[in-house]
Amino acid sequence: MDTTIEFLGEPKIDSPLRMGQFVENDERILFNVCAAGVARDFANGTEPVSFLKAGPRRKVFFDTSKLRCAIVTCGGLCPGLNNVIRSLVLTLHHSYGVTNILGIKYGLQGFIPRYGHPFVELTPESVSEINELGGTILGSSRGPQDMEAIVDALVRSNIRILFAIGGDGTFRAVSKMTEEIRNRRENISVVGIPKTIDNDILYSSRSFGFNTAVGIAAEVIGSAHVEALGAPNGIGLVKLMGRHSGFIAASAALDKRDANFVLIPESDFDIEGPHGLLQKLGERILDRRHAVIVVAEGAGQRYCAVGGTDESGNVRLGDIGLYLKDQIQRYFESKDLEINLKYIDPSYLIRSVPATPNDSVFCGFLAQNAVHAGMAGKTNMMVGTWNDEFVYVPINLVVTGRKQVDLNDKLWRSVLEATGQPPLKPEE
């Protein structure tokens, strides 16, 4: 696992940062905190995997007085986007004296002239209150754009650091963009800031907005519980985000422990049959007269897959929420048992809220460390967090996979403890 960070060149300029504490380039954070594993590495003479520690460096690569930077937000909305934008601008301006900061409108579209989106100038004044607003003041869009045209725009506009806030697809674009930049021998740094409401980006134990999203999702599960209690044989069915990873569903279900079934992409389940969801749900209803089901959008795709990909190149998902709704209604009709099913799909309401203070502080750290990286000439990398430290991770490593819920670890074990949910498949 190659965790080496790419540099534009040797940083030779004294950092304009006034505070005395800098991070050295040999400070690294262990990947694995399991004592036995690390001991094994050393016994084998292998150096254990580690990430470069994030933070301000003594020397910077760019002459800040003439520097022009740009910020772009890509993909779906996520709480905290405006906080990241704001902290990038404030850190660039107040800590490094960068006064020339552009906002790119509507994601990568903003680089492509035919869309006609003008650049926006970003100043401490113009961003001063945007943290109170959900969404992104820059707008966003999905899907790839012509890479040569993007780099043309960067060069033409004399942008020397681009902060790209996005997910998987954006990071694949960053990888290609830096390749093109490298080929052209341009001194342009591209720094990624991971944005994924699903919290599924590799090598970042936490992503911004996730804390906020879990909070709202937990409230929604609470609403489903209230609805389930409020009617005879009430069933609350909540579909949450989580295309490949059930972190939101699992975490939100732990808040009030109101959910009785949590279905996530990582854990297969039967719908029919003696161990299946319908049978177990039926038993619960007869026993307790109400139930709450939480399903991540990527769960159970073997039942409802539609095929094809969307404009970002992601596999198009079938709607497991509506599918389950239908199956549950049919099942209880077949049993001649009147139920009251309330189906809730809150995703736009979750992703559009302003960030919680906790996420806001986290966004600030991400942005500061992204600025430190860019100023030092690091490129093709992202700011992540690992073992409670901020680290720099090569983009090329990040795009090799997805972070998922470990069915053997504490999160899922806690969900099983909290819900009392049985295995929804015959045991093997």
Place this chain on the structure above:
Amino acid sequence: MDTTIEFLGEPKIDSPLRMGQFVENDERILFNVCAAGVARDFANGTEPVSFLKAGPRRKVFFDTSKLRCAIVTCGGLCPGLNNVIRSLVLTLHHSYGVTNILGIKYGLQGFIPRYGHPFVELTPESVSEINELGGTILGSSRGPQDMEAIVDALVRSNIRILFAIGGDGTFRAVSKMTEEIRNRRENISVVGIPKTIDNDILYSSRSFGFNTAVGIAAEVIGSAHVEALGAPNGIGLVKLMGRHSGFIAASAALDKRDANFVLIPESDFDIEGPHGLLQKLGERILDRRHAVIVVAEGAGQRYCAVGGTDESGNVRLGDIGLYLKDQIQRYFESKDLEINLKYIDPSYLIRSVPATPNDSVFCGFLAQNAVHAGMAGKTNMMVGTWNDEFVYVPINLVVTGRKQVDLNDKLWRSVLEATGQPPLKPEE
């Protein structure tokens, strides 16, 4: 308009209330506050219409020491149900010394033995924290039940005051119930507390939960606005409650003034044509690149009616939200303009939250005045609020129609001012 309140009989027992201030039975609140109208009445020798003022009376009808009361919640959820239950129990217990209070489970079903829902005992302790919870601790259900069986249950269980918290359908049931009680010459008082998240009950200028609902609905419109701003040609479409009356949609749209089109049942609109919604929406998108539409569920039924009635006897509505979503998508496809439409239907999330403090205080007043009415032997009436006063209104008057948004009055005029929305029909 007969506003006379029905009594079980002359209240002869001194009220156990300790505070000195009582309301006299000749205190009445004018229906009309328009000076000219009232002057006209007097000039014509007509007595202007007025409602009996609510409040505690010097004399009560029931001997509180032996009294058994019951509380039932019917129909859909509404913020504040638990606050009303709690305040009824606390007022009955602490102010009148009534210690025998039953909760009826799952609405009128709870009276019918074959459903097997046991009565619940309600005490100050058991209700002490329920105001923190959404929904109703008693559960609710829709639909009528056999009236003789209900009155049988009241008589059998020796219930002497029933507090019925519900809407239109419940009040029609109350009307029949009191008729049956009258025929049997039983001394049972039935007091209605209006519960309608749509705020559409006649002769009550405000209903509990409406304040809370508008607040959440306004947040949802804010989310739709964030989504609309967050993508090129973004359109946020929000479907809100409002079967026959657009109060929630109109009021919520006034909070942040983010909505550009507000569609309510009271105001007909074209979808097609030069004045129609699609044309005007298209102009807005070309001009401003984003738009927010708020539609009450009962609006535009001429486009999407499905016919039939539900179990409560209400006309089944077609889904105007999904209908508009389809129409808008088709329209812009036909214009070859790529839009980003986000459709949000938050109704379960609105009705299941706990009440705001403002609604909580209001619920307390309603409950206190309902108890005062019941103790005084008033029956077949509801507690309402009119011209900033609490009043008692005969149920038979209430069920004669529905309160709707007056298209010529301040609320709708404000919406038109705030949205700048053009008439969506050719002017006549």
Place this chain on the structure above:
Amino acid sequence: MDTTIEFLGEPKIDSPLRMGQFVENDERILFNVCAAGVARDFANGTEPVSFLKAGPRRKVFFDTSKLRCAIVTCGGLCPGLNNVIRSLVLTLHHSYGVTNILGIKYGLQGFIPRYGHPFVELTPESVSEINELGGTILGSSRGPQDMEAIVDALVRSNIRILFAIGGDGTFRAVSKMTEEIRNRRENISVVGIPKTIDNDILYSSRSFGFNTAVGIAAEVIGSAHVEALGAPNGIGLVKLMGRHSGFIAASAALDKRDANFVLIPESDFDIEGPHGLLQKLGERILDRRHAVIVVAEGAGQRYCAVGGTDESGNVRLGDIGLYLKDQIQRYFESKDLEINLKYIDPSYLIRSVPATPNDSVFCGFLAQNAVHAGMAGKTNMMVGTWNDEFVYVPINLVVTGRKQVDLNDKLWRSVLEATGQPPLKPEE
């Protein structure tokens, strides 16, 4: 009671408002909704008192295309100030086409050159998100300023309508300002918008920010209750706003009914003696082991008065909260009973929050009706709300007194019912 509104002159210009519904100048709202009282008036041949109904008029006084308006916020902070500013600007701009709107900085100071506060230009863009923020973007200040200098500034800057958002002191200034304007025969309209977090302005049944303030105050009382429950013999003591009127304390206490004693300026109480607060509190602690006391800042001034007036000319209040804290601690020390007293004074936290949606909508109505009044050339008046209608009330009438809690009416009766609080004085 003279409710006649002062006009600059006959409005002769057709209103540019597009919607068809106007309010006529003979539409008036009855002051009294008590049927018997009005009947008595008519029987006596007296016309009952009424207020002019607020709303847009067919004819306006000012030519909107050249009009310059100004907005000033005075006195202490109150939730909703920014909502009023925003709605004034949006209504002036979008409904009447007024594009020249000035914001006066830091209250009446902003008119006086020596303070050096420049005017701020207000546009729909500059105010578009200010409703998300607490406080006032214009800043505020207390205290009177030289009236001639203010009118000089109005004339010099060619301001033709001034919207003055403030309380009692501000309204007295408005009264003098319009007198000076009248003497100079200037065509300048001054429209007051009542701002009082205490809700104590005469002839306005509700003031903006009050709803928000009660909500936060209720949460604080809830916190005091949590603290009281959390320790042996826990006592939560909360000081709330309310210099002359206990509306916040009384209303907030009704939310969760957690308060056991509510002390307001309108209701005198003993501290010592067999009926006094200390004795009753001691009984409560022995009986229940916890208690919550809510005291409005203006209550019990006979115990803690300090004399003198502040810069706004208001009587300086003694700190009844700290006084009671000391008295309670001494009392229980003298009884050798260990208590845990937690004293909370949340006033800055209450007045600085953004408005609730409910208050926000209300602010919108106030602002719209203020604009309608100003455009029609009305002056020396305020926008109020009475019997659920918006009305125009002469400032000279408003400054004659203060609205207070009626100890014989429903609010205080409800507080006594909810707290079970005994009379804290020997009965007369």
Place this chain on the structure above:
Amino acid sequence: MDTTIEFLGEPKIDSPLRMGQFVENDERILFNVCAAGVARDFANGTEPVSFLKAGPRRKVFFDTSKLRCAIVTCGGLCPGLNNVIRSLVLTLHHSYGVTNILGIKYGLQGFIPRYGHPFVELTPESVSEINELGGTILGSSRGPQDMEAIVDALVRSNIRILFAIGGDGTFRAVSKMTEEIRNRRENISVVGIPKTIDNDILYSSRSFGFNTAVGIAAEVIGSAHVEALGAPNGIGLVKLMGRHSGFIAASAALDKRDANFVLIPESDFDIEGPHGLLQKLGERILDRRHAVIVVAEGAGQRYCAVGGTDESGNVRLGDIGLYLKDQIQRYFESKDLEINLKYIDPSYLIRSVPATPNDSVFCGFLAQNAVHAGMAGKTNMMVGTWNDEFVYVPINLVVTGRKQVDLNDKLWRSVLEATGQPPLKPEE
């Protein structure tokens, strides 16, 4: 550093937990994640320090069917107490089948007969909604109690696992309690759950309630900012919790970056002199006309110390908030500059709120891991979190010191970056 966990004896009973995933007793989490440090240890032949990983074990020590457990909450309130209580009860009951759970009232007082606090029975039903409430349903108290009497009570009541939720002082009591238990050769396990709103407990990187507290504290700083902006030369001064550690002040200041000065116990500062706070504040006011100061209660004690200790044995702090308030007012009076200073002390409002969903989930993990520890016969230990893992740490290690803000690490560096605050002392 001895991280060995004390056991009552060998756990021999098969765990009743149904899910298959257990944590082995040799799974340990590295203390240090810095790669170079660990490499150095291995090079030196030293085993790097590590903590035992928390989680369910295959074998338990206690026979769950007959087991009686108890829960006690000690010291000041902290958001999440009820969540921990609830999760302990639900995990004991649902996961291990323990049906006999006692709640001890009012902290350690609850064990001492002369206080007369009866034990409370805790069941899944009785705790089902307590997570919605702030504070602790058990009540709490400060100060030590006779250790023999406590152990007498444990033995007499046949309590075999005691879950002690508290801070520093409580943990010192736990240490003595287990010593007494050891001396008596009783099989009683005592498991600590760290409760410190200041987040200052050693070897736990995060404590419950901290996330919630930072959120509310950040809102309060926002209010102070609104107040500072709302008046000419406005200064908002906020005193936050933090007796020895400035985590709340530092973290909350990072949310909106509204604070200009953050004063914490770890960083000494001058008040007078050319580098002192007053001089720098004066410069800020002249430059920007408003300022916000956040001070942790333990900061600057050299200016305001009062001496002595409180009933928990903690050093009594002087009130630095009021001291600064006075100093600031005097300073500007001496400069003849009128300021508007608003002083806010929100501590009771912060510690009494319900936990955020994020904290609630965290409380669940703590409680589950505490139960796993107790069931396995571990004692005299606490559940902590380290490097994103849950771990078990010996109490005797925990009470050796306090966690403080590292002035050279990212949190404080971020605060300096965000505030732009100069060193408030002459550089050495």
